[in-house]
Amino acid sequence: MPIHNRDKFLSNLAANLGRPRKIEGVERPEYSVQPQYEVLQGASQDELIDVLEKHCEVIHTDFVRTSKQELPNVVRQTIDRYEAKSIIVSNDKRNVEYGMDQAYNQYAEELDMHIWDASIGKENQVIAEKADVGISFSDITLAESGTVTLKNDKNNGRSISLMPKSYIAIIPKETIVPRMTQAAKQIHDDHVNGIETPSSVCFVTGPSNSADIEMNLIVGVHGPVNVTYIVVD
Amino acid sequence: MSVKIGDVSYKDRIDKGIENDFMRQAVSSAQGRFRKGRLSQAEELGNWEDWRQLGSEIRTHTLENIDYYLYQLSEQVEKRGGNVFFAQTAEEANEYIENVVKKKQAKKVVKTKSMVTEEIGLNEALEKSGAEVVESDLGEWILQLDEDPPSHIVTPALHKNRQQIRETFADKRGYDKTDSPEELAAFAREQLRHDFLTADVGITGCNFAIAESGAITLVTNEGNAEMVTSLPDTQITVMGMERLVPTWEDMEVLVSLLTRAAVGQKLTSYITAYTGTRLEEEIDGPNDYHLVIVDNGRSKILGTEFQSALHCIRCAACINVCPVYRHVGGHAYNSIYPGPIGAVLTPLLDGYDDHKELPYASSLCAACTEACPVKIPLHEQLIRHREIIVEEEKKSPVSEKIMMKGFAQWASNPAAYKLSTKVARTALKPWTKDEFVENGPGPLKGWTDVRDFPAPGKQSFRAWWNERAKGEKQNANS
Numbered sequence: 250m251p252i253h254n255r256d257k258f259l260s261n262l263a264a265n266l267g268r269p270r271k272i273e274g275v276e277r278p279e280y281s282v283q284p285q286y287e288v289l290q291g292a293s294q295d296e297l298i299d300v301l302e303k304h305c306e307v308i309h310t311d312f313v314r315t316s317k318q319e320l321p322n323v324v325r326q327t328i329d330r331y332e333a334k335s336i337i338v339s340n341d342k343r344n345v346e347y348g349m350d351q352a353y354n355q356y357a358e359e360l361d362m363h364i365w366d367a368s369i370g371k372e373n374q375v376i377a378e379k380a381d382v383g384i385s386f387s388d389i390t391l392a393e394s395g396t397v398t399l400k401n402d403k404n405n406g407r408s409i410s411l412m413p414k415s416y417i418a419i420i421p422k423e424t425i426v427p428r429m430t431q432a433a434k435q436i437h438d439d440h441v442n443g444i445e446t447p448s449s450v451c452f453v454t455g456p457s458n459s460a461d462i463e464m465n466l467i468v469g470v471h472g473p474v475n476v477t478y479i480v481v482d
Numbered sequence: 483m484s485v486k487i488g489d490v491s492y493k494d495r496i497d498k499g500i501e502n503d504f505m506r507q508a509v510s511s512a513q514g515r516f517r518k519g520r521l522s523q524a525e526e527l528g529n530w531e532d533w534r535q536l537g538s539e540i541r542t543h544t545l546e547n548i549d550y551y552l553y554q555l556s557e558q559v560e561k562r563g564g565n566v567f568f569a570q571t572a573e574e575a576n577e578y579i580e581n582v583v584k585k586k587q588a589k590k591v592v593k594t595k596s597m598v599t600e601e602i603g604l605n606e607a608l609e610k611s612g613a614e615v616v617e618s619d620l621g622e623w624i625l626q627l628d629e630d631p632p633s634h635i636v637t638p639a640l641h642k643n644r645q646q647i648r649e650t651f652a653d654k655r656g657y658d659k660t661d662s663p664e665e666l667a668a669f670a671r672e673q674l675r676h677d678f679l680t681a682d683v684g685i686t687g688c689n690f691a692i693a694e695s696g697a698i699t700l701v702t703n704e705g706n707a708e709m710v711t712s713l714p715d716t717q718i719t720v721m722g723m724e725r726l727v728p729t730w731e732d733m734e735v736l737v738s739l740l741t742r743a744a745v746g747q748k749l750t751s752y753i754t755a756y757t758g759t760r761l762e763e764e765i766d767g768p769n770d771y772h773l774v775i776v777d778n779g780r781s782k783i784l785g786t787e788f789q790s791a792l793h794c795i796r797c798a799a800c801i802n803v804c805p806v807y808r809h810v811g812g813h814a815y816n817s818i819y820p821g822p823i824g825a826v827l828t829p830l831l832d833g834y835d836d837h838k839e840l841p842y843a844s845s846l847c848a849a850c851t852e853a854c855p856v857k858i859p860l861h862e863q864l865i866r867h868r869e870i871i872v873e874e875e876k877k878s879p880v881s882e883k884i885m886m887k888g889f890a891q892w893a894s895n896p897a898a899y900k901l902s903t904k905v906a907r908t909a910l911k912p913w914t915k916d917e918f919v920e921n922g923p924g925p926l927k928g929w930t931d932v933r934d935f936p937a938p939g940k941q942s943f944r945a946w947w948n949e950r951a952k953g954e955k956q957n958a959n960s
C-alpha cells in the first residue's frame with residue numbers, strides 16, 4: 250500500500266483544530282493583495298531583455314544576444330571560449346527550428362558531441378559528468394531574477410545543465426516573462442487543464458555557488474562553474 | 483539527536499559562544515550582510531509590506547486547512563508513483579526510512595541539508611543500521627567531517643574559519659593544498675561528485691510541498707539538491723508536516739519571500755520542483771520514491787495561540803537581526819532551531835523542562851517580528867512563553883515572577899502590544915544603565931552577565947530601523 254497511517258494522522262490534526270476532517274471543499278481565498286503581478290508589469294519584450302541582461306552581472310553569468318542566423322556561430326564561440334572539447338546537448342525539437350542540428354553535426358568533426366539519447370540509459374549521465382559543456386533550451390525565462398526554467402523530460406535530462414563544467418542556455422526571445430509568477434501560473438494552469446507537471450522543473454539562476462567558507466562567494470561547488478545565456482531574437 | 487543538541491547547560495554554551503572571538507565576528511558580519519541584502523531587496527520591491535501580507539495570508543490559510551492539503555498532497559504523490567508515510571514521531575519516521583534503505587541494501591546515502599532530518603536524528607539512525615551517510619551541502623559536509631552541529635540555518639558552518647576547515651580536510655581526507663576557499667571548495671566538489679555517482683539512496687528535506695500537483699520544491703545555491711534528486715535510483719523526501727502550500731502560485735510567492743528574506747537574492751541559483759518517480763524513458767530522477775511527512779510534536783501547536791509559529795519558512799531573517807544571537811551564536815540555543823524562532827519553537831516541540839531559559843534569550847526589541855517575511859509575532863510569542871513559564875509551570879525564580887506579572891498585565895492588553903518596545907524598556911529599567919542592560923534578571927542574567935547587550939531603544943523600533951537603514955545606505959553610497 251503506497252500511503253501509510255494517513256487517517257489517524259490527519260484526524261489528529263483536525264481534532265486539534267477543533268473541527269471535523271476536511272477532504273474536499275476547501276477553496277483558496279482571494280488574497281487581499283497580489284504584489285507579484287506588479288513587478289515589471291507592462292514592460293515590453295525588449296525592456297525585459299534589458300532587465301535580464303543587467304541581472305546577469307549580479308549572478309555571474311555571461312549574456313549574449315544574437316539572431317537565429319548567427320546562433321550556431323555564437324554557440325561555437327562560447328564553446329571555444331570555454332576551451333571545451335566535449336559537449337552534451339538535449340535532444341530538443343527546437344534544435345532543428347534553430348538550425349542547431351546541422352551545427353552540432355558540424356561541431357562533431359572537431360569536438361566530442363553527444364546528443365541526449367534515451368535508448369542508452371544511464372550512460373548519458375556518465376557522458377554528462379565528463380562533458381566540458383552542456384547545452385539546452387530555456388522553456389520559460391524570468392527577466393527579474395535572470396532565471397532559465399528547464400522542464401526536463403526523456404529527451405532533456407536534468408544532468409545536461411548540472412554535471413558539465415559549463416552550461417549554455419539558449420533563450421528564445423518569446424520565452425521571456427517578467428518573473429517567476431508567470432512561470433508558476435503557467436504550470437498551475439497546465440495542471441488544472443490536465444497537463445501533467447514534468448517530473449522535474451528546474452529554475453536555474455547562474456552558476457552553482459556557495460558562501461559556506463567564511464562567507465566568501467565560491468562559484469561551481471557542485472554544478473557548473475560557468476554559465477552563458479544566449480538570447481535569440 | 484533531537485531538537486536539543488546536547489546536555490551542556492545554557493550558561494556554559496553561552497560562555498563558550500562569547501569566548502569564541504572568530505565566531506562572534508563571523509556571526510555579526512554575516513548578520514550585517516544578510517540583513518543588508520534583505521533590506522535592499524525589500525526597498526527595491528517597494529511594496530514589501532504587501533508581499534509580507536500575502537505571505538502571511540497564504541500561510542494562515544494553509545495551516546487552517548492543513549489536513550485537507552496534506553490529503554491532497556498524498557493523493558497526488560501516489561498518482562505519480564510515490565509512496566507516502568505519515569510519521570507521528572521521530573522514531574516512526576526513522577524506522578520507515580531505515581527500512582527503505584535496508585530493503586535496497588544500500589551502502590551509501592547522499593543527503594541535502596535539512597533541519598527536519600537533524601531534528602529526528604536521522605543520520606545516527608541510518609549509521610546505526612550500517613549505511614554511510616554523506617551530507618552534500620558544503621557547509622554541512624564540513625561539519626559532518628568534524629562532527630560538529632550546525633550553528634546557523636542558512637550558513638551552518640559559520641563558526642569555522644578557513645584554517646580550521648583546511649585542517650579538517652587534511653586530517654580526515656588527506657587534503658594537501660592551501661586554505662583558499664576556492665581550492666577547498668574544488669576539493670569538496672571532487673570528493674562529493676564521487677559520492678553522488680555511487681550513492682544508492684538520496685535523501686532531501688523539503689522547502690515547500692505543493693499539494694495541488696505533488697511536487698516537492700527545494701531551494702539551494704549549490705545545486706546539491708539537484709544532484710541528490712537526479713542521480714540515485716531511490717529517493718526519500720522528509721518534510722515537517724507544515725512545509726506545504728496549496729498550489730504552484732503560492733509556492734512561487736513563498737520562495738520569493740524566502741530567498742529575499744534569507745540572503746537578499748531574487749532567487750537562489752537552484753530552485754527545483756520534482757514530482758514522484760521519473761517518467762517512462764527518463765534517465766535522471768528516482769524510480770522508487772518516498773515522501774515522509776513528520777509530525778513530531780507539531781500538531782500540538784495547532785489550534786493554540788502559537789499556531790502561527792508553524793508559518794515559519796526558515797529564512798533566518800529573525801536570526802540575522804537578533805542582538806542576542808549576535809552575542810552568543812547559534813550553539814548557545816542548544817537547539818537545532820536557533821535565534822528568535824528557535825526560542826519560540828524549541829519549547830513547543832520539546833517541552834519547557836529543558837528549555838525554560840530560551841524565551842528569556844531575547845531583548846524583546848521586536849526586530850525579529852519586524853523582519854519576519856510571514857509576519858509571525860515572534861516577540862509576542864516569547865512574552866507569552868514567559869508568562870506560561872511563570873504562571874503555569876512555576877519554573878522560574880522569584881525575580882522573574884515579579885517581572886512577569888508586569889508582562890502579563892500589559893501583554894493581555896492589545897493596545898499595549900503596540901507599545902511593545904517602550905514597555906519592554908520600562909520592564910527592563912531596573913537593570914538598565916545608559917543604553918545597555920548590564921545585569922539582567924534571573925535567567926536573563928545568564929545572557930547578560932558576560933557581555934552587555936543593547937536595551938530596547940527609546941525610539942520605536944520602526945523609527946530606529948529606518949534611521950539605521952538610512953545610515954547603511956549612506957555608507958553604501960559613500
Ligand code: SF4
Binds near residue numbers: 743
Ligand atoms: S520566524 Fe520568520 S523570520 Fe524567523 S526564520 Fe521563520 S520565517 Fe524567517
